[in-house]
Amino acid sequence: MEDRDSTVLHPPPNKLHQTTPERIEECKIELGPDGYGIDDHFSRLPDLCIINIFKHLERCEMKTLSMVNSRMFPFANEREFDSIKWERNYLLVYEDVNRYSFTIEGCEQKHDCDYKISRNEDGHFTETRECREHVQILHCSIPLNTPLKGTHHTKTLRTKTVPSSTSVMDYFFAALTELLRHRGLFYVTLRDISITKADNVEEGRIILAEFVRNIDAVGLYYGQNIINEYFIRTLAGGKVKDLSSDDPIDFGDMCRISVEKLEYFFHPDRSILPFLIGYEILEIPSLVLNHNWIADLAMMCIEFYGKKRTEKNVVWLKFSVDHLIRSEEMRNRINDVEFEYTEENGNHFIKKRSDGMKVKIWTEGYPVEGSIVHSIILRVFDENVVKMH
Amino acid sequence: MVLITLVSSDEQNFPVERELLKQSGTIETLIVNMNLDDEDTDAAAMPIPLPNVKGDVLEKVIQWMEHHKGDPVKEGDNEDNNAEIVVPQWDDDFFKPAMYGSKHLELTVAASYLDIKNLLTLSCKAISNTFKGKTGPQIREEWGVPNEFTPEEEEAIRKENEWSE
Numbered sequence: 001m002e003d004r005d006s007t008v009l010h011p012p013p014n015k016l017h018q019t020t021p022e023r024i025e026e027c028k029i030e031l032g033p034d035g036y037g038i039d040d041h042f043s044r045l046p047d048l049c050i051i052n053i054f055k056h057l058e059r060c061e062m063k064t065l066s067m068v069n070s071r072m073f074p075f076a077n078e079r080e081f082d083s084i085k086w087e088r089n090y091l092l093v094y095e096d097v098n099r100y101s102f103t104i105e106g107c108e109q110k111h112d113c114d115y116k117i118s119r120n121e122d123g124h125f126t127e128t129r130e131c132r133e134h135v136q137i138l139h140c141s142i143p144l145n146t147p148l149k150g151t152h153h154t155k156t157l158r159t160k161t162v163p164s165s166t167s168v169m170d171y172f173f174a175a176l177t178e179l180l181r182h183r184g185l186f187y188v189t190l191r192d193i194s195i196t197k198a199d200n201v202e203e204g205r206i207i208l209a210e211f212v213r214n215i216d217a218v219g220l221y222y223g224q225n226i227i228n229e230y231f232i233r234t235l236a237g238g239k240v241k242d243l244s245s246d247d248p249i250d251f252g253d254m255c256r257i258s259v260e261k262l263e264y265f266f267h268p269d270r271s272i273l274p275f276l277i278g279y280e281i282l283e284i285p286s287l288v289l290n291h292n293w294i295a296d297l298a299m300m301c302i303e304f305y306g307k308k309r310t311e312k313n314v315v316w317l318k319f320s321v322d323h324l325i326r327s328e329e330m331r332n333r334i335n336d337v338e339f340e341y342t343e344e345n346g347n348h349f350i351k352k353r354s355d356g357m358k359v360k361i362w363t364e365g366y367p368v369e370g371s372i373v374h375s376i377i378l379r380v381f382d383e384n385v386v387k388m389h
Numbered sequence: 390m391v392l393i394t395l396v397s398s399d400e401q402n403f404p405v406e407r408e409l410l411k412q413s414g415t416i417e418t419l420i421v422n423m424n425l426d427d428e429d430t431d432a433a434a435m436p437i438p439l440p441n442v443k444g445d446v447l448e449k450v451i452q453w454m455e456h457h458k459g460d461p462v463k464e465g466d467n468e469d470n471n472a473e474i475v476v477p478q479w480d481d482d483f484f485k486p487a488m489y490g491s492k493h494l495e496l497t498v499a500a501s502y503l504d505i506k507n508l509l510t511l512s513c514k515a516i517s518n519t520f521k522g523k524t525g526p527q528i529r530e531e532w533g534v535p536n537e538f539t540p541e542e543e544e545a546i547r548k549e550n551e552w553s554e
Contacts, residue, residue, distance in 0.1 A: 037534060040535065049497050064520065069534050
């Protein structure tokens, strides 16, 4: 615009770089003193107007406009446009040619309904549902058994496929976290994730763990090699729930990682114990604890949950243990000034003398690949509230 | 009929019907602050200066407000679904002649400054419509925007955007 007073409304452009003389010559457009083309009135629009123009664009058009020049470039990433960016509830994240494709689909599901059954004049019963709440759920598939050629935009990737050797890329999780945060989504299902990129398994695991802890609830159907000590430590404080269970959606402090096939076990050191406490439910069958730590873990649970009584008054922890636990060992390991140990019918009980908080411990054995794996279950409860035998 | 005088940045006077000015949040606020609605106030003797709007642009704004006299005035943030907004034929014809020049953009800036929400929305929608189906180079050519990106930078931006295709 000819009127330079209009710069009152124009904040100085935040340019990615200054236009060099070479570039001026290259584009053969005369530039004004502010670095924009003499006839480039569009770039001189105030931010507010440009934002308003962007609001009318769809995601792909935003992308095109952001590539026009450095003035437009930052606007495509404005958080204000996030509802527009994803309004189709569908996002494909992909890389092409010998790399990997991801599909994310968001959908809104009706949840928490009132059911009303009424009888029509003709004698038939009609059921109506009145929905009190909509829950947004994001489904994500990371499939691909073999590298696909070219660029893929197909929705067929939504379907669940067998675990693959697909590596999880960091930008995928960055994108997904952003997407979830902006849309206020609190639940994500991850299927068939396999971090097997030979040179970078640990990094992929860390990225996934960092991602998972930023989401309120995650259904994690994992492939192999995801869960290790670092993963659990990172996860501690996060919330994970396995969608494969039919439990009602209850996103309390809950961490349950399902293992349909126990393909991978890990043996952490003792320092992991504090990170296993704080959940109402925590099941990690692939985590193998040393049997000598169980008494300590039980006493730590009693101390923790005694101070923070849970609503249900019962906490459930399930892991694997390297050997069956023995009464004598348990008895020797507890602090018998503060705690009392008893054994009944093969179940071990540790109770805090002062407040009645109690842990019931028992083991179950099941065969895995020709050998027996022992799982150990700790139920923490308040004896004054819950009677458990 | 009460007339209120608007004064553009180049000192041109525009007597405008009071009713029309309800479409402008900025002017409406000034009218209230200057008590121009009071019976005791001589509104004609108290022109409203608009130092950020030139005469020819203000004339277009008034022309637009006259056509949209009586339209409901939006309040607060625009909650409309922008994808569903359609620029009416009259407005399309109104914007089109000056679309790619400075005049239409000045009109947009004025709508923003004067807080005329309907004009700003339609004007921005009309601009955004010009981007439909266009490539970056086409947009640059139409709007006179120099290409400041090197091929390497363009490739980097393209890659950055790729994941959200």
